[in-house]
Amino acid sequence: MAGPLKKEKAGVVDEGIDVGISRLSEAKIQSVINGVIESETGARLKTYVETCIHCGLCSEACHYYLSHDKDPHYSPVGKVKQTIWEMLRKKGRVSPEFIRRAAIIAHTECNLCKRCTQYCPFGIDITYLMSVVRRIIHKLGVTPLYIQDTAHSHSVTMNQMWVKGDEWPDTLQWQEEEARVEIPDLRIPMEKEGADIMYSVIAPEPKFQAQLIYQAAIIMQVAGVNWTMPASVGWDNSDMAMFTGDNEIMGRLKRSHFETAARLKVKKIVMGECGHAFRSVYDMGNRWLGWSMPPFTIVHAIEFYHDLIKEGRIKIAKKYRPPITLHDPCNVVRGGGLHEKARYVAHALCENVIEMHPNREHNYCCCAGGGVINTGPPFKMTRIEGNRVKAEQLFVAKTKGAEVLVAPCHNCHSGLHDIVHHYEIGLDIKFFGDIIYEVMEKPAQAGP
Amino acid sequence: MHTFYNVVSGPLAWIAFILFFGGSIYRIVRMLMLVAEKEKFIFTYMSWRYSLRSILHWIIPFATVSWRRQPVLTVITFAFHACLIATPLFLLSHVLLWDEAFAISWWTLPDAVADVMAIIVILGAIYFLARRLTQPDVKFITSASDFVILAIVAAPFVTGFLAYHQWLSYPLVMCLHVLAGDIMLAAIPFTRLSHMLFSPFTRAYMGSEFGKVRHARDW
Structure with a gap:
């Protein structure tokens, strides 16, 4: 009912999307959409769609909507209308061009941040609806190229950044060596069975932010934490497969993560300062594997630092000055x-x-x-x-x-x-x- | 006209009530069965405490950030819904009908108050209509069904108001009023007016997820 998008996205070329679209037929689209809806969704999708009263109260929640001068195409329910509603209404009979737009909306115009869910009077989980769209996009092979590459990396290496088997322990030893200049007896204990804590990070840390591992090692050492990091796969807690709708790979990743913690007989998993990994380990991946809550106590860095400071295990020499x-x-x-x-x-x-x-x-x-x-x-x-x-x-x-x-x-x-x-x-x-x-x-x- | 009145207030009213109660139970049971069949995990996460905490916040005006950000809408929607439910239940002439038919009765509203409440519902409906037609984000997602359900809800109040004041042809308006009431009751379980049935469940589930798993407020 409203006019066209102010700025057409036609300029954006993404090989994952565009090549994927060129391979689609309407029959394939229909069978994938209906297949996902019939075999993978249930009361949630149905009830959410039938309960939404089209009030638009979610609009104000969305940063895309607010940032685009309240362009209705960017309101959460507007994005739902342009994707899953149409798929349901047309019983999957939508065009490849529609799928192209749906892929761009679900993958690049929604962060699955759940803010809209907090503004809907009925608590409709719009994030879930967008995740269903991403699942359909995944099954159609139209996922944007870069994130699909990340999911491929997860699939091949069990980490997000194509970090090779030997590069991981090598990076830990390198950082241990570096940190020993500062604290001569510092260790980054690898494969220490029975440690209290398994510390896990996302693959970008060893790939290009190794100093974060260095800092974590210093904090652990000073606080006297009995910790370890695995030398094998399972060290990476990140999960882009969760965001591409590749639930099967998500499950493999989290299984490997939890099994590594079990093998090392640790009490808790402490994770670095990463948000999506927390979502994967604490909320999404565990559920896919059948654990209503994670099989290990999951401690995010914020909580870990909170506890270390509160218990006096790290002391502040001089508070940070800049506001x-x-x-x-x-x-x-x-x-x-x-x-x-x-x-x-x-x-x-x-x-x-x-x-x-x-x-x-x-x-x-x-x-x-x-x-x-x-x-x-x-x-x-x-x-x-x-x-x-x-x-x-x-x-x-x-x-x-x-x-x-x-x-x-x-x-x-x-x-x-x-x-x-x-x-x-x-x-x-x-x-x-x-x-x-x-x-x-x-x-x-x-x-x- | 008498025959028409007898039909709408007799067999059609029975059908409407059966469709309303039967349909509501059917829809809720079907939803729960579907959960049991395909998403049983939802039951695992349900929590009375967090469900009620969430519902309570959302049924109190201005108790959520979302309501506070929309003060005009909040006042209107709460007044609209409260009057929508209370007016037909406690209207003297409705209660008299129950008394005549089944010898049951209960507390009633003074007619003057009920009249104002009907006006509130009608004005609320006009506000929602105007909002649909003018606010771009709402207009964008509006479909024909949105106007239909708004009309279904407004019709009994418009006709009821006209009948009470005996404007236009009273017998005809009265018949239309009863018919409109029948249609609204029957439509609740089978249109998106079913948000009346389902919203406590969706709210409760989200409240439980936020409270029990995410340790965060959902309001």
């Missing part, structure tokens, strides 16, 4: 309720914490999560332009004096980096780990 503002990542806040613990950590570490608004469960998404940043360069501007409202939110925090933005999630970190850069907001972005490493009491450094 910080704290970003609440959707997967650990709306998905894990860690917002107050994050604030405890922030206040314990920093002299001045400036709240951005809205915050906690109502914070605006980073626009990178839900696999959107993983769709790569073709859609970089989609997520930057789709989150102007975040830039405005950050700018207000900046004008109140914030100099540093703490984002305890990898995807948020990278996405916010692009936003801060593009909109020239001028905030340094850090993990909690960066700040803890900087301000914690450490044993006297080994002199040269």
Whole structure:
């Protein structure tokens, strides 16, 4: 009923989508859509679609909608209308061009951040509806190229970044060696059976952010944690397959993760500052495997740091001076309720914490999560332009004096980096780990 | 006209009530069966505490961020729904009908109050109609069925209001009023008016997921 999109996405070329579309026939589309709907969905999809009263209250929840001057194509229910409603209404008889648009909407114009679910009076899980669309897109072979490559990496190497078998322990040993300059007896204990904690990270850490492993090792060492990291597959807790709708690969990944923890006989899995991995390990992957809750206690870095600080296992030598503002990542806040613990950590570490608004469960998404940043360069501007409202939110925090933005999630970190850069907001972005490493009491450094 | 009245208030009313109660039970049972058949895990996550916590927040005006962001809509929708349910239940002339037919009766609203409540429903319906036609995000997702269900809901109140004030042809308006009431009752389980039946369940499930698994507020 409304006019065409202000800016047509025709310019975007994604080989995964476009080559995939060229191979589709209407018959194939129909059989895949109906197959997914009949065999994989049930009361949720049916009830959600039949209960939605088309009120539009979810619109205001979406950062894409707000950032595009309230263009109805970007409202959550608008995206549902342009995808799953049509598929259901036409009983799967939709065109390849429709599927192309659906793939772009579900993969690049929705972060599955669940904010809209909090604004729907009926609690309709719009994220779930978008996930069903992604599942259909996956089964049609039309997933955007970059994120599909990531899912392939998961499938082949059991990690997200094509990290080879020997590169992983090599990286840990390299970081151990580096950190020994600072603390001579430091270890990164690999394959230590019976340790209290298995520490797991996402593959980008060994791939290009090895200093995060270094910092984690220092924190563990100083806090006297009995920890280990596996040398085998199962070390990577990330999961882009969850976001491509490749549930089978998601299941394999999480099984390998949990089985590795079981093999090492650890009590808990502590994970680095990553949001989507938390969602995968704590909420999605475990369910796919039949565990209503994860088979291990899952401790996200925010909670881990909270406990270490509260128990006095790490002490703060001198609080961090530059004023910080704290970003609440959707997967650990709306998905894990860690917002107050994050604030405890922030206040314990920093002299001045400036709240951005809205915050906690109502914070605006980073626009990178839900696999959107993983769709790569073709859609970089989609997520930057789709989150102007975040830039405005950050700018207000900046004008109140914030100099540093703490984002305890990898995807948020990278996405916010692009936003801060593009909109020239001028905030340094850090993990909690960066700040803890900087301000914690450490044993006297080994002199040269 | 007498025959028409006897039909709409006799057999058609019976059919409407049977469709309403029978249909409602059928739809809810079918949904629960479908959950048991294909998504049994949902039962695992249901929690009375978090279900009620969520429902309670959402049935209180301004108790959620979403309501607070839409003050006009919130006032109107709460007034609309409250009057929509209370007016027909507690209208003196309705209760008299129950008394005549089955010798049961209960507390009733003063007619003047009921009159105002009917006007609130009608104005609410006009507001929703205007919102559908003018607000771009709502307009974008509006389909013909949205107008139909709005008309189904508004019709008994418009005709009831006209009948009470004896405007236009009273016998005809009265017949149309009863017919409109029959249609609305029968339509509830089989159109998206069924949000009346299903929203407590969807709300409860999301409340449970947010409370029990995600430890976060869903309001």
